[in-house]
Amino acid sequence: MSADKNADVVVIGAGIVGVMAALYLQADGRNVLLIERDEVASGASAGNAGILAFPEIIPIPSPGVMLKAPKWLLDPLGPLSIPPAYALKITPWLWHFWRASSRAAFARGIAAQTDMMGLAATEMQHVRGIAELASFFDTTGTLDLYDSEKSFNAAAPDWLEKEKAGFQFTSVGRTDIERLQPGLAPQFRHAMYSPDGVQVNDPQGLARAVADLVVARGATLRKGRVMDIAPTGDMAVLTLADGATITATTVVLAGGAWSKTLAARLGDPLPLETERGYNTTLPAESFPLRRQLYFNDHAFVVTPLSNGIRVGGAVELGGLELPPSYRRSQALLAKAARFLPEMKTEGGREWMGFRPSMPDCLPVIGxxxxxxxxxxxxxxxxxxxxxxxxxxxxxxxxxxxxxxNVALAPFHPGRFR
Structure with a gap:
């Protein structure tokens, strides 16, 4: 296929960010063409834990974090790992990560995320009000669990920042922990409880429902791989792998981990890296899970989905090419079994997906x-x-x-120059 075509708006990528961009642009009167290289929500959106994590305003790069990094990196199954075969390639990303961990950059990151999360909560409430999408959201509450009083107290500055940002939570002890989620191991005697925690009960289903909605309202969904974007006057020309070209008034690049190459071709060599996320989804009957559980000292979560229980987390920075190592999902599942002793771990589905990660933990919007x-x-x-x-x-x-609605300077693509 090589026929030329004109379009109003082209959104590249039909993950959750791309389909939401299509939803908003369409509601603003734009004609949308959505291009996806695979299937809708087949990437990171397929394996999402489903948590609407509005209080998560604390950037990972923080003062002192680089002192912890060597210990993490030496543990291939720890909360942050880099396969030896990828270590040299990721050096520029680590340099930017180190720069983002200064006290001044950390404070700027909290301020930017606080603004962004305020808008995120408001706009997602609007999405929840759309009849075709309302059933995907459940208010379950969130339980943030700590192994010890020491680690609980060490997290106090982060909770203070969340409180200053307007988020509500309560410190709870063992009695309340057992009431809020029976079946947790007795070591968990310190936690924070957020009653407003919202769970998306089918993250992939939500993304697909949004895509179906915009198509039903007149958008076009096309399968294809965009190889190049070239400006022409006040428009842009896309070239697809099949040879087709599309001239568009507006192009939105929302290709997740695959966005880096196209941005570089446009003169923006961004330090985007790929967090390889792992999880296991167990059958729903494996455990009577009531709400979202964060195991903060171990960097993983257990969440209730409509079709099961998802156990996932931790970070492996390994790019798009290395084969998956499901030892990571197996290690997380083994920990979950210790922390929830009555949970059955048979019959799970393992998954690995690619999260697009910037070293300062802020997205690129601009x-x-x-x-x-x-x-x-x-x-x-x-x-x-x-x-x-x-x-x-x-x-x-x-x-x-x-x-x-928020200042875009912290998210500007030129911030790493």
């Missing part, structure tokens, strides 16, 4: 340096689902030339 017709919306790391509706709103307003 115009490309090559053309104002090309907008970026990628790099959300663990927070793609949480910030997807907010990103849709910001991209929509950018495309229309309207003022933004």
């Amino acid at each position: 115009r490309s340096s090559a053309s104002p017709a090309v907008l970026y919306a990628f790099g959300h790391g663990h927070l793609g689902l949480t910030q997807s509706a907010a990103t849709g709103r910001l991209v929509c307003d950018l495309a229309a030339g309207r003022p933004q």
